[in-house]
Amino acid sequence: MDxxxxxxxxxxxxxxxxxxxxxxxAKVEDIVSRAGIARGTFYLYFTDKRxxxxxxxxxxxVRIYDxxxxxxxxxxxxxxxxxxxxxxxxxxxLALAERGLVKLLLTHAVGLDPTxxxxxxxxxxxxxTQIERSLARGQAMRLVRPCDARMLALALLGAxxxxxxxxxxxxxxxxxQRLIDELLRFSLGGVLAEPYARHTAVA
Amino acid sequence: MDxxxxxxxxxxxxxxxxxxxxxxxAKVEDIVSRAGIARGTFYLYFTDKRxxxxxxxxxxxVRIYDxxxxxxxxxxxxxxxxxxxxxxxxxxxLALAERGLVKLLLTHAVGLDPTxxxxxxxxxxxxxTQIERSLARGQAMRLVRPCDARMLALALLGAxxxxxxxxxxxxxxxxxQRLIDELLRFSLGGVLAEPYARHTAVA
Amino acid sequence: MDxxxxxxxxxxxxxxxxxxxxxxxAKVEDIVSRAGIARGTFYLYFTDKRxxxxxxxxxxxVRIYDxxxxxxxxxxxxxxxxxxxxxxxxxxxLALAERGLVKLLLTHAVGLDPTxxxxxxxxxxxxxTQIERSLARGQAMRLVRPCDARMLALALLGAxxxxxxxxxxxxxxxxxQRLIDELLRFSLGGVLAEPYARHTAVA
Amino acid sequence: MDxxxxxxxxxxxxxxxxxxxxxxxAKVEDIVSRAGIARGTFYLYFTDKRxxxxxxxxxxxVRIYDxxxxxxxxxxxxxxxxxxxxxxxxxxxLALAERGLVKLLLTHAVGLDPTxxxxxxxxxxxxxTQIERSLARGQAMRLVRPCDARMLALALLGAxxxxxxxxxxxxxxxxxQRLIDELLRFSLGGVLAEPYARHTAVA
DNA sequence: GATGAATGAGCATTCATTCAT
DNA sequence: GATGAATGAATGCTCATTCAT
Numbered sequence: 001m002d003x004x005x006x007x008x009x010x011x012x013x014x015x016x017x018x019x020x021x022x023x024x025x026a027k028v029e030d031i032v033s034r035a036g037i038a039r040g041t042f043y044l045y046f047t048d049k050r051x052x053x054x055x056x057x058x059x060x061x062v063r064i065y066d067x068x069x070x071x072x073x074x075x076x077x078x079x080x081x082x083x084x085x086x087x088x089x090x091x092x093x094l095a096l097a098e099r100g101l102v103k104l105l106l107t108h109a110v111g112l113d114p115t116x117x118x119x120x121x122x123x124x125x126x127x128x129t130q131i132e133r134s135l136a137r138g139q140a141m142r143l144v145r146p147c148d149a150r151m152l153a154l155a156l157l158g159a160x161x162x163x164x165x166x167x168x169x170x171x172x173x174x175x176x177q178r179l180i181d182e183l184l185r186f187s188l189g190g191v192l193a194e195p196y197a198r199h200t201a202v203a
Numbered sequence: 204m205d206x207x208x209x210x211x212x213x214x215x216x217x218x219x220x221x222x223x224x225x226x227x228x229a230k231v232e233d234i235v236s237r238a239g240i241a242r243g244t245f246y247l248y249f250t251d252k253r254x255x256x257x258x259x260x261x262x263x264x265v266r267i268y269d270x271x272x273x274x275x276x277x278x279x280x281x282x283x284x285x286x287x288x289x290x291x292x293x294x295x296x297l298a299l300a301e302r303g304l305v306k307l308l309l310t311h312a313v314g315l316d317p318t319x320x321x322x323x324x325x326x327x328x329x330x331x332t333q334i335e336r337s338l339a340r341g342q343a344m345r346l347v348r349p350c351d352a353r354m355l356a357l358a359l360l361g362a363x364x365x366x367x368x369x370x371x372x373x374x375x376x377x378x379x380q381r382l383i384d385e386l387l388r389f390s391l392g393g394v395l396a397e398p399y400a401r402h403t404a405v406a
Numbered sequence: 407m408d409x410x411x412x413x414x415x416x417x418x419x420x421x422x423x424x425x426x427x428x429x430x431x432a433k434v435e436d437i438v439s440r441a442g443i444a445r446g447t448f449y450l451y452f453t454d455k456r457x458x459x460x461x462x463x464x465x466x467x468v469r470i471y472d473x474x475x476x477x478x479x480x481x482x483x484x485x486x487x488x489x490x491x492x493x494x495x496x497x498x499x500l501a502l503a504e505r506g507l508v509k510l511l512l513t514h515a516v517g518l519d520p521t522x523x524x525x526x527x528x529x530x531x532x533x534x535t536q537i538e539r540s541l542a543r544g545q546a547m548r549l550v551r552p553c554d555a556r557m558l559a560l561a562l563l564g565a566x567x568x569x570x571x572x573x574x575x576x577x578x579x580x581x582x583q584r585l586i587d588e589l590l591r592f593s594l595g596g597v598l599a600e601p602y603a604r605h606t607a608v609a
Numbered sequence: 610m611d612x613x614x615x616x617x618x619x620x621x622x623x624x625x626x627x628x629x630x631x632x633x634x635a636k637v638e639d640i641v642s643r644a645g646i647a648r649g650t651f652y653l654y655f656t657d658k659r660x661x662x663x664x665x666x667x668x669x670x671v672r673i674y675d676x677x678x679x680x681x682x683x684x685x686x687x688x689x690x691x692x693x694x695x696x697x698x699x700x701x702x703l704a705l706a707e708r709g710l711v712k713l714l715l716t717h718a719v720g721l722d723p724t725x726x727x728x729x730x731x732x733x734x735x736x737x738t739q740i741e742r743s744l745a746r747g748q749a750m751r752l753v754r755p756c757d758a759r760m761l762a763l764a765l766l767g768a769x770x771x772x773x774x775x776x777x778x779x780x781x782x783x784x785x786q787r788l789i790d791e792l793l794r795f796s797l798g799g800v801l802a803e804p805y806a807r808h809t810a811v812a
Numbered sequence: 813g814a815t816g817a818a819t820g821a822g823c824a825t826t827c828a829t830t831c832a833t
Numbered sequence: 834g835a836t837g838a839a840t841g842a843a844t845g846c847t848c849a850t851t852c853a854t
Contacts, residue, residue: 155362162361190393564771565764
């Protein structure tokens with residue numbers, strides 16, 4: 001087994017253990033025994049327990065970044081709606097494929113320590129900023145109504161996080177396409193029925 | 204100092220310490236020294252470190268439950284919109300008044316262990332269910348468009364959590380009224396500008 | 407058992423263990439089991455293994471300093487010779503009474519780490535400087551021949567260290583008074599027999 | 610590079626590393642990386658870390674033995690004094706040429722473990738015995754005054770050790786010839802000025 | 813012979829909890 | 834009830850040595 005393969009297998013073992021037990025309850029012993037290596041071998045590949053945890057997080061956040069493409073608002077297929085749907089779909093698919101890592105990101109990495117908290121905040125900030133820019137571009141094109149783009153970006157991010165958490169981790173079982181559609185329709189048009197939509201919202 | 208007062212002062216000390224350092228980094232020593240009591244005294248009031256943490260969480264979730272009133276859709280002041288705004292406002296005010304507890308709930312309690320995770324999930328489930336019921340009532344009255352009420356409830360919950368977290372913990376500075384308005388308008392009417400609202404959302 | 411007594415009993419246990427096995431081979435487990443306390447208790451009294459070792463050394467060096475009195479060269483009993491003999495005697499008695507600490511000082515503390523080495527060097531420097539000053543005073547009074555007082559001070563220090571080490575640690579069995587006499591006669595008059603004393607030394 | 614040359618280069622690397630860091634702080638990794646060989650190769654040349662350390666010590670003590678020649682008291686050049694001076698000079702030159710090994714011998718090898726301690730003691734014993742024999746021969750010829758030859762041998766050995774340690778390791782800067790002269794004059798004639806030499810010493 | 817990846821025994825330290833006073 | 838000294842289980846990490854290639 002070459003160096004890279006072994007490294008990956010340790011990462012996989014760590015992902016599973018961290019995901020199952022959380023950072024503190026996960027012992028290095030758990031990781032190495034699951035990976036089928038000796039204790040010392042672990043430290044040939046990673047400087048310490050913390051480092052492998054961070055690497056798992058970092059590489060997962062990169063994959064999430066990669067799943068989110070900037071929406072091109074110019075007409076023509078795919079439409080803006082379809083591009084948004086594709087983004088949501090890619091992130092959702094990634095989450096469903098990597099439930100363990102989602103658990104790490106949304107549960108076990110939270111509140112571990114100030115440094116990691118800052119890192120997570122920066123990650124979500126970056127995502128929120130991307131959403132915010134999309135909203136701002138939409139506003140420039142008069143597609144999006146006047147609003148506090150930052151705040152709505154955070155709201156959209158929160159909605160997405162909760163749905164992904166529920167779907168990928170907490171056993172909320174729902175049809176992929178259904179989730180994408182509902183999330184987008186909600187994001188774009190809110191919850192109100194037609195006759196009241198404008199009226200009440202303005203109230 | 205009578206038993207109840209001492210108990211409360213230990214709880215307050217624990218809240219501050221947990222909020223500052225998180226569950227694991229908070230030592231019983233930190234709590235008792237802040238409370239000005241002896242180490243052993245702590246165990247006269249709480250069975251263990253875990254118990255006081257849970258009690259802080261539990262009593263805070265009760266206060267949140269209390270802040271959320273069932274919306275009465277029958278006409279007449281306050282309007283539905285105002286009732287919703289009042290709910291959001293009360294939760295937000297509570298969060299701003301108890302930033303330490305918000306940090307516990309949204310950060311330090313997350314991922315601590317399976318039991319606590321289940322408890323948190325149940326708490327959010329309950330909130331989501333209340334939102335879901337409101338949506339369902341709205342649907343029955345044709346105020347709310349046809350949708351997956353559960354899913355939208357989760358989305359709304361997530362949006363609220365994120366905004367509260369940012370506002371109460373992560374230093375996102377925003378005007379209280381502004382936040383309530385934007386959150387409600389977004390929830391009710393989404394992000395799209397009028398001419399596109401129905402059209403695109405249906406697409 | 408009050409705090410001070412327990413502290414002393416731990417110090418005594420540590421002294422014995424360090425003396426028997428040396429710093430590295432001495433395990434905290436050895437110390438606490440000899441002291442009849444729990445592992446954690448050790449850390450209530452000393453910050454770490456290193457700290458207790460240093461404290462043993464420091465307090466012993468203080469006792470050695472105290473054993474060495476400045477020699478008063480003015481005539482009258484006790485004579486200079488007797489004062490010197492008293493100094494040597496006190497240091498020797500201390501060494502014989504605390505063979506374990508002598509072993510620490512002359513064996514186990516040597517080469518442990520740069521910080522400790524510097525500390526030891528400073529200790530011996532101080533002793534050498536005291537001897538050097540005595541020699542210089544003797545030179546001023548024409549009692550001591552012209553010489554490099556620093557160098558002779560180091561030579562005298564080394565002679566003393568070796569004899570103490572042999573006597574207190576390495577099983578060199580010798581009469582106390584004999585050792586004091588021989589050491590002083592050697593220090594004062596060297597090894598040569600009378601007729602050759604001046605002649606050869608000048609050669 | 611033939612076997613012997615490689616062996617020597619590993620020894621040289623080990624000498625430097627041990628001398629810099631001491632036995633415990635010196636890692637096999639440090640030695641092999643300095644020697645430019647693989648970790649496993651080290652064990653092809655030496656059974657273990659301890660063995661290479663001992664070999665360094667052993668070969669150095671042999672060189673010291675070789676530097677010390679038995680003093681021939683029969684008249685004729687070189688005189689006894691010159692022969693003694695030559696001995697001291699050779700040892701001193703060796704020490705100055707091999708400061709690293711001196712550090713090993715006088716610092717890092719001390720207190721490592723009982724076996725090594727015994728070895729060092731035996732080495733110094735041998736040197737002391739040589740000095741003792743010289744003194745005894747001197748006594749037989751009435752050159753050396755009556756004294757406990759063993760004790761004075763130890764004192765002389767200690768003086769020499771301290772001066773060599775200071776000069777070769779601890780940065781005590783002194784002229785080679787000066788040191789030899791002072792040490793010999795002190796050894797032969799002590800510290801007292803002429804008029805007091807016999808008188809006081811006898812007191 | 814040379815390599816260097818793998819091994820795993822070994823250990824200082826922390827801290828929640830207990831209990832004698 | 835209050836105290837705080839004592840407890841001891843628990844764990845991340847190091848590093849000398851081995852051995853398959």
